[in-house]
Amino acid sequence: MRPMSSPVGLPALADSDLVGQIARILMQAIVQGRLPPGSKVVEAGIxxxxxxxxxxxxxxxxxxxxxxxLVASPRRGFFVRKLEIRNIDEIYDLRLCIERHAGVLAAQRLTPQSRDALRRQIDVLHRTADLDDPARQVEEDYRFHRLIFEIADNRRLLRLFDDLAAELRMVIGLIGRLYDDPHEIARTHEPLLAAIEAGHPERITAHVDYHIGHAWREVGKLVRELTPSTGIATEPQGGILLPANGVPA
Amino acid sequence: MRPMSSPVGLPALADSDLVGQIARILMQAIVQGRLPPGSKVVEAGIxxxxxxxxxxxxxxxxxxxxxxxLVASPRRGFFVRKLEIRNIDEIYDLRLCIERHAGVLAAQRLTPQSRDALRRQIDVLHRTADLDDPARQVEEDYRFHRLIFEIADNRRLLRLFDDLAAELRMVIGLIGRLYDDPHEIARTHEPLLAAIEAGHPERITAHVDYHIGHAWREVGKLVRELTPSTGIATEPQGGILLPANGVPA
DNA sequence: CAAGATTAAACTGTCGACAATCGACGATTA
DNA sequence: TAATCGTCGATTGTCGACAGTTTAATCTTG
Incomplete structure (x- = not known):
């Protein structure tokens, strides 16, 4: 996407990264619905x-x-992942788990600089809310949460978050929209930041639970609604686990 | 290719899964130190x-x-991952995070059957302790923890655990030994199980913290000791790559 | 007309071949 | 002597080709 800067500041060489380009193209095709969930990705065709x-x-x-x-099936090829409710629940469950952890770690390692960065990102969220650009809003939302992971300073945790985010982006892309009131969302980040600044583990996890849990329920609801029309499959749909209901602000 | 002659007792793999076989061979070469950390893995050579x-x-x-x-470096190939202290800390930090979560979930979903399975695995641990077979002991130890994840019933969480376990196996393989007193280890699993049976979240996380934290400190200590002699690199990892000596025939 | 068998079409898993790129080594120049 | 540049071998990124499977289509039968 954005070329790295060379030591001398030259625009750097273009994307000679073929696989990266292809991956991006495929990803777009998927989130745009041209490759519906469950469909086969034929190597030769692409x-x-x-x-x-x-x-x-x-x-x-x-x-x-x-x-x-995508999911790979040994001698049958790649398929666009089906979004069963169960998968979404598992993703959010895991996200909840690591985001609590990241929150607590971030609080321990918070510096004035990193705190300001978080504050600034919340401002960005508010400003973006006026733009009526859902995709952008989602992106800036992730940016905020990603910041927390960066501050937590565990590269593996960060990588994991990025992977989960990629999947959630697909989900949200298929759903189409997510936020009814962008400003409301922006606001809900504030108490979380406050808890992190306060450095109180219980409060942090409680707020993470509330914040993520809210998105979880919201996405779950939308997915359930769209299940028949979209290619989103309800499939085996095992137990539905919701987060331990958090404590609101 | 020539069907791998099974050199006595080792896993007779499905001949169809070539990449799986190769992956296993490489993995063995790595944990056995024939491919030291930092060394290059030359595709053509292998x-x-x-x-x-x-x-x-x-x-x-x-x-x-x-x-x-392994870590991939774009146009330079694959390298055996260097085990910096930092990486190990990150791995254990993440493991701690998800293992707490799994423990709590497992407690919620515990059934008489799954409880018995855990109990039985602890018995196995005790029995294995008599065998003086460190590798086996480590394996059975993982099996116990894996059971917890299975009971927690989040496939993604389980996959993540498996991935972490693979890395930790490498670490332990390089270290050579881990447990001083196998029986002691077997015993320390019991209070954890008890906490899960009791279903008390705080107690569970506390015991997980203790149990995993112990291993963490232990591994960290050993790694620090061995850092100079083994190929295990600390922070700076000043990058001299040994000539990729291949796998001897 | 439907269930099963058969054949053809489509794909994936592997292979061997090249060109572009990277890193090492040595010549060249201050 | 040390820093720089050019050359050469080693190795990865890509490609097109085949063989063995899997899937789809067609043909038999009861």
Whole structure:
């Protein structure tokens, strides 16, 4: 996407990264619904369409598999992941788990600089809310949460968050919209930040639970609504686990 | 390719899964130290040695990359991951995070059957302790913890645990030994199980913290000791790569 | 007309081949 | 002597080709 800056500040070489490009193209096709959940991703077909060989397509598919957008079936190929309720629940459950942890860690390692960064991002959220650009809003929302993980300073935790975020982006892309009132969302970040600044573990986890749990329920609801029309499958749909109901502000 | 002659007792793998076999071979080479941390994994070299083409080797490498055993550097190839203290701390930090969560979830979903399974596994741990087979002991230890994740019933969480376990196995493989008193270890699992049976979240997390934290400190200590002699690098990781000495025939 | 068998089409898993790129080494120049 | 540049071998990124499977389509039968 954005080329890295060379030591001398030159615009740097273009994206000679073929697999990266292919991965992005595939990802877009998926979130835009051109490759509906459950559909097969034929290596040769994609390759022909893009004018490349199968090798880079395969690698790109593996990349998306790692991110959870595709699932590989040994001798049958790659398929766009079906979004069963269960999967979504599992994703949010895991996110809840690591976000609590990140929150507590971030509080321990908070510096004046990092605190300001969080504050600024909340401002950005408010400003973005006026733009009526849902995709952008979602992106800035993630940015805030990502900041928390950066401050927590555990690279592995951060990577995990990025992977989950990629999947959630797909979900949200398929759902179409997420926020009814962007400003409301922006506001709900404030008590979380306050808790982190206060450095009180219980309060932090409580607010994370509330915040993430809210999104969880919201997404779950929308997915359930759209299940028949969209390619979103309800499939086996095992137990539905909701977060331990958090404590509101 | 030539069917891998089973050198007595080792897993007779499905001959169909080439990449799986290669991945296992590479993994063994790594934990046995034949491919020291930081060394380069040359696709063509491995391929020639195993009598296969580069394609499956590449896929296997990607698999191990996903598990964190290898790191890929764009146009430079795969390298055996260096175990900096920081990485180990990050791994254990994450493990602690998800294991607490799994413990609490498992408690909620505990059934008489799953409880018995845990009990039985503790028995196995005790019995294994008599065998003086460290590798086996580590394996059975993981099995116990894995059971908890299975009971927690979040497939994503389980996958994550498996990935972490693979990395920790590498660490432990490089360290050589881990447990001074196997029986002691077996015993320390009991209060954890008791806490889960009791279903008291605080007690569960406390015991998980103690149990995992113990291993964390222990591994950290050993790693720090061995840092100079083994290929385990500390922070700076001043990057001298040993010539990629291949896997001896 | 439907269930099963058979054949053809479509794909994935592997392979071997090249060109582009990276890193090491040594010549060249201050 | 130390820093820089050019050359050469080693290795990855891609490609097109085949063989063995899986899936789809067609043909038999009861």
């Amino acid at each position: 390759a022909r369409e893009l004018g490349v060989s199968r090798a880079p397509v395969r690698e790109a598919a593996r990349l998306l598999e790692k991110q959870g957008l | 391929a020639r040695e195993l009598g296969v083409s580069r394609a499956p080797v590449r896929e296997a490498a990607r698999l191990l990359e996903k598990q964190g055993l």
